[in-house]
Each structure stands twice: as structure tokens, then as C-alpha cells.
């Protein structure tokens with residue numbers, strides 16, 4: 001089995017470069033399907049398993065792609081399939097983001113329900129509600145969804161019940177080629193939404209207000225491939241900031257954008273970590289004992305749920321008791337059991353975890369239960385007494401470029417041992433369960449959205465309904 005072995009106790013120093021953002025590049029690559037002519041050239045594309053997955057999804061749909069030196073070129077003169085297959089879509093949540101572009105471009109899509117980290121039920125009702133408001137007819141099958149539109153999608157006024165990142169992105173992409181203007185109210189405001197809007201606009205789109213709660217998209221007739229640089233990964237940056245603080249280190253996180261990390265920076269400062277922001281990165285120094293703080297995850301600009309487990313690792317080595325409250329995903333404390341194996345004192349009470357800091361951590365055999373949990377365990381291992389063995393690395397490889405090499409370059413005693421293959425771990429609930437969750441979620445909005453659930457859904461032919 002592939003594993004990372006960390007011997008704790010080394011102080012991290014030096015410079016680490018942040019890679020392009022996973023959660024920005026995935027929707028951007030999905031949006032490249034919208035361009036009927038010209039190549040999209042996307043720079044700073046991180047070498048991650050999730051990027052390879054979205055590349056395969058694009059190729060399945062007819063895209064020609066190349067990937068060299070962190071640059072991916074995509075050209076999609078013709079969409080050759082409207083079906084996004086289960087084997088790829090189950091691997092990660094973001095592959096569901098091809099639904100909006102396919103609906104907008106060819107008016108049809110058949111897509112499996114998405115996978116991704118199993119951190120909650122993760123319904124997709126808000127995505128579907130948006131597409132239906134734009135005129136799509138949606139049918140749920142056994143583990144998949146079919147949608148079609150008669151003619152072109154139409155601009156609509158859409159209010160999201162939750163400020164969902166994925167739903168905002170999917171609707172924004174679909175609306176870019178719709179007839180008329182779409183407004184998304186209670187839109188997600190994450191930096192990755194702004195990056196996607198900038199790319200769509202570079203392609204000739206008209207998206208305004210990204211980064212605020214109200215986005216306005218004027219649909220255009222066609223979009224052309226464009227060149228775009230992906231923003232640096234704020235979650236990867238935040239993880240190295242915590243790794244530095246964890247070890248009493250002095251690390252310059254090159255490329256980190258302070259504006260994207262405001263809630264993480266404020267919490268670190270409250271704890272006593274020194275932060276120096278500059279144009280090309282953030283220096284993180286920890287020279288004194290850290291104080292416990294309470295943390296509550298919220299949609300941006302609140303404290304990001306994707307940093308919750310790494311922050312919990314840091315609270316384990318601070319003085320005092322902290323309360324960590326997770327409000328975004330209902331099942332995102334799975335790392336707590338793994339921390340317990342390292343002698344951590346944490347009690348979970350519903351959506352909150354009470355963390356007693358200052359109890360010495362000890363090395364143990366632990367397993368990454370999801371992507372960020374894996375990173376958090378590695379952070380904790382940097383400070384633990386003795387050796388920690390982290391498995392479940394298929395999660396970590398989805399979102400961190402060479403975490404072993406980057407930490408080793410900062411002085412960590414860390415190595416990776418490749419195994420013959422990972423034990424099969426389900427990344428998401430079985431399709432039937434996901435359909436159930438989706439239908440349950442869909443029922444919440446039954447008055448406005450009618451769903452047909454059928455065992456078999458008629459196979460539709462691929463043909464653009466408008467061009």
C-alpha cells in the first residue's frame with residue numbers, strides 16, 4: 001500500500017511555491033467546452049489526479065487536449081458525445097460541472113451523479129433548479145441524470161437556497177450561452193468563482209458581479225478559446241502556512257494571495273503566529289507558544305471548510321481549549337478518529353468538536369479519510385513524537401502537488417513509499433444512495449421543480465439543438 005512516512009520534530013524553514021488552484025482549474029477546464037472555435041490555453045494547471053480526471057472527461061466528450069509544463073490546451077470544435085461516464089464522474093465532484101456547458105452548447109446531457117470527498121450528502125438540487133429555470137427538462141435515472149432543452153437555454157432569475165460553489169459555477173457556464181440575461185442571487189463568492197468568470201469573459205462572455213452575492217450573465221451567441229492563468233491554490237497555501245506554524249517554523253509561501261486567505265490569516269494571528277504579507281507571497285513565522293481559538297466554517301469570506309481539518313491539527317498543539325464548528329458539510333469530522341490514534345484529545349458534539357490542545361501527539365498508523373483530512377494528518381505528524389504512517393493517499397493526490405517533495409524541501413523528515421496499488425476505498429456513496437439523497441433534496445423544492453424518476457431513460461441522439 002502506498003504510504004507517506006513522517007518522523008516528527010523538524011522545524012520547517014525556506015520557501016515553498018503554491019501550485020494552481022484545483023478548485024479553480026476544474027471548472028475552468030469544464031468551461032473550455034463552451035468554446036466552439038480556437039484553442040483554450042490554460043496555464044498554471046497543477047499536476048493532480050483530479051486534473052487528469054477532468055482531462056479524460058473532456059476527451060470522452062470530443063475535446064482534443066495536450067498537457068505540458070503545467071499548461072493545458074483544449075480545443076473542442078465538435079462535441080462528439082453528450083454522455084459523461086460513471087467511471088470518471090464518480091471519481092470527483094467537479095466532473096459534474098460539465099453538465100452546464102453541455103446543456104448550453106448541445107442542448108443535451110446524460111451524466112452520472114458525482115463523487116468527490118464523502119464529507120456529506122452533497123445534493124445537486126440547486127444545480128438542477130437553475131437548469132430547469134433556464135428551460136431544461138430533467139430526468140433522474142438509476143445513478144444518472146438526463147437533461148435536454150428544446151432550442152437554446154433561456155436567461156432566468158435564479159435564487160440559490162444555499163450559496164453553492166458548484167451550482168453557481170454550473171449555472172454561470174450554462175447562462176453564458178443562453179438567450180438573454182440570467183441573474184444568480186445568493187451566489188457563492190469564492191475566489192474560484194471570480195477566476196471562472198474572468199476566463200469566461202476572456203472567451204468573449206459577459207459575466208458581471210462575480211465575487212458578490214449577485215451575478216449577472218448576459219448570454220452570447222458563441223465563445224472562443226482563450227488564454228488564462230489559474231489563480232494560486234489558497235487551500236494548498238493555507239496548508240503550508242499551518243505546517244510552518246505547527247513546527248515553530250519560518251516559511252515563505254510563494255504565490256499565496258493574502259486577500260484569498262483573510263479568515264485563515266486572522267485566525268493564525270489570533271493564535272500568535274506572525275504573518276508578513278508581500279506582493280508575491282506570505283511569510284509565516286511561529287516563535288512563541290500558540291493560543292487556542294474557536295473556529296467556525298462558513299461560505300467565503302468565512303473560514304473555509306477545506307481548511308478545517310488542518311486548522312484542527314494546529315489547535316492540537318496550542319495552549320487551551322478550542323471549539324471547531326463545521327457548518328458547511330455535515331460529515332466533515334472523520335479525521336477526528338485518526339487524530340485520536342495520535343493521542344489527540346478531541347470530543348465531537350454534533351457539528352462542533354472540542355479540542356484540548358497541548359496534549360503531546362504521538363506517531364501512529366493513520367488513514368486519510370478525505371483529501372484535506374490527509375493533509376491535516378501529515379501536518380500533525382510533523383509535530384508528533386516518533387513516526388507516523390499515512391495511507392489513503394489517493395485522496396491527497398487529488399489535491400496536493402508533490403506534498404512529500406514540498407515538505408521535504410522545507411526540512412521535514414518525510415518520505416513516500418509507493419505500493420502495488422491502493423486498497424479500494426469508496427470515495428462516494430453508491431449511486432443508488434446518491435440518487436436517494438438527490439431525490440430527497442429535490443423534494444424540498446417540488447413545488448417549483450418537477451422530477452420524473454425512471455428506471456430507464458430513453459437514449460437521445462447527439463445533435464446540437466441550436467448552433
Ligand SMILES: CC(=O)N[C@H]1[C@@H](OP(=O)(O)OP(=O)(O)OC[C@H]2O[C@@H](n3ccc(=O)[nH]c3=O)[C@H](O)[C@@H]2O)O[C@H](CO)[C@@H](O)[C@@H]1O
Nearest residue numbers: 023094122123124125126127162164165166167306328329
Ligand atoms: C471542486 C470544488 O470546488 N469543491 C469545493 C466546492 O464543493 P461543492 O461545489 O460541492 O460545494 P457547495 O458549495 O456546492 O456545497 C456547500 C453546501 O451546499 C450544499 N448544497 C450544494 C449544492 C446543492 O445543489 N445543494 C446543496 O444543498 C452542500 O451539501 C453543502 O452543504 O465548495 C466546497 C465548499 O466551499 C468545498 O469544500 C469544495 O472543495
Ligand SMILES: C=C(OP(=O)(O)O)C(=O)O
Nearest residue numbers: 093094116117306371372
Ligand atoms: C472537498 C474537496 O474537494 P471535492 O469538492 O472535489 O470533493 C476539497 O477540495 O477539499
